[in-house]
Amino acid sequence: MRKIIIIAGLILLLIAGYVLLSKERDNQLKTGTPQIAARRHVAAEGRVEAMEGFEVEVGSEIDGKIAEFFVEEGDLVEKGNLIARMESRDIEAKLKEAAAELEVARSRLKEVASGAREEEIKKATAALAAAAADMEFAKMSLQRNKELFSEGLITREVLDEKEMTLTVAEARVKEAEEEERLLKKGPKQETLKLNEDAVKSAAANVEYVKKVLEKTVITAPISGKVIRKYLQAGEMLSKEMLISLVAIADVEKIWINAEVDETDIGRINIGDPVEVKSDAYPGQVFNAEVREISDYVGTRKVKPNNPAKNMDMKVVQVKIAIKDKTPFRLGMTVDVRIIPHGSEDAGQSRSAK
Structure with a gap:
């Protein structure tokens, strides 16, 4: 008898659940309100980069030998500081x-x-x-x-x-x-x-030779840190070499260049919140937001942490602005978790790269 009562109770619960679901479906059909499915986050890998205009390659406009170097990798420089000087004796004689x-x-x-x-x-x-x-x-x-x-x-x-x-x-x-x-x-x-x-x-x-002589003195075009030094004093430099002397970046002006699978790009919009993590700083989460979404699809450049991900998968570059002060270094690989906004933001226009 007790067993029959339990079975009857379960049947009643199933019937009640079915009735409730039917009413909910009927209400949606009457009001025209679609059911919004829960939206999952979009995971991607990215690389920390200097913002556009805040990383420059510093080269020489003339050919010749590097006479002196005044900076080393890691040095902080102000705009206008001496970087290097090219050999100038022949030019001085011409002047x-x-x-x-x-x-x-x-x-x-x-x-x-x-x-x-x-x-x-x-x-x-x-x-x-x-x-x-x-x-x-x-x-x-x-x-x-x-x-x-x-x-x-x-x-x-x-x-x-x-x-x-x-x-x-x-x-x-x-x-x-x-x-x-x-x-x-x-x-x-x-x-x-x-x-x-x-x-x-x-x-x-005379003016022409003076300008050539001025070009033997190479200065920093922006303030920042010397992040790469390619040559040393005494080495020869020519336009055919297509190589710079140093790279300078403002390490405070950084963002993340994330690579989002093309199949996920339709789910994100400008302004979507982002969580950023790095294996170098376990347990720490940094707040950010989507700043730019490229209009172009390209190949993956950052190796994903998930070995199941296909390296041949086409990706879209998404620039992510970091809100928090971070210990990130230029070139560091990070994991991003983009949390899409609700449907009211789905039509937000994208910024072309």
């Missing part, structure tokens, strides 16, 4: 040569622009007077010889010689007159412009 050429060009321009000196003009005037006197003497000599020729006292050859002497004297007078005129007039505009252009070209060359 001295360029400066000397500029001085010569300026001296020439000054001489041309100032015109002829007073002594030169006086000398030209005296030369003109002498040429004019020679011409007058040649005229008188020719006149006397014409009279002698008419009397038959000299030959035709002697008369022709006197005529040639006068012609030469007249030409010398014209030449002396032109020389005096040019000296008094000053330099030609073409000559002046030619010398002005020479000065401009020499000055531009």
Whole structure:
């Protein structure tokens, strides 16, 4: 009898449960309210990185030998601090040569622009007077010889010689007159412009060599920590090597670049809360949130802790901003647990990378 009562009670409980479920389903059908299934978190692996603009590779704009290094890996630097200096003796020699050429060009321009000196003009005037006197003497000599020729006292050859002497004297007078005129007039505009252009070209060359010399001194473009040092003093560097001197990062400006399986990306949105853990700090959980979601699907770069995960699985990079102060170091691998918001946030727009 007791057994029958227990069985009957169980049957009644099953019937009551069925009735309640039926009523709930009927209510949902009447109101149009869908049943919201519990949403599980999205697990992913990520790497600690400097935020965009807060990690830079510092290189050299010129080829040559590294003369000095002023930093070591791990050093803190301020923007503008010396990082390294390239060998500069050859460039300094070129600068001295360029400066000397500029001085010569300026001296020439000054001489041309100032015109002829007073002594030169006086000398030209005296030369003109002498040429004019020679011409007058040649005229008188020719006149006397014409009279002698008419009397038959000299030959035709002697008369022709006197005529040639006068012609030469007249030409010398014209030449002396032109020389005096040019000296008094000053330099030609073409000559002046030619010398002005020479000065401009020499000055531009000096500025160019100065800029090249400035590039031998390499400074920090941002404040931060030297996180990598690739070369040492004495090593050669060229553009073909495609290598930097050091990498500098602001270790306070960090975020996590998480790799979320493409099958899970539709479940997360900007602003979703995130829990971050690291094997290096067991038992500690750091608060964060989703900051950016890339529009591109790529291959996995961070090796997952779960060996069951497929390395060939396509992933989407998700940038996660850390809210708490953390002991994380750049390059460290961490585990993230993204907790999706409710459906009211499902339409939130994503930030393109």
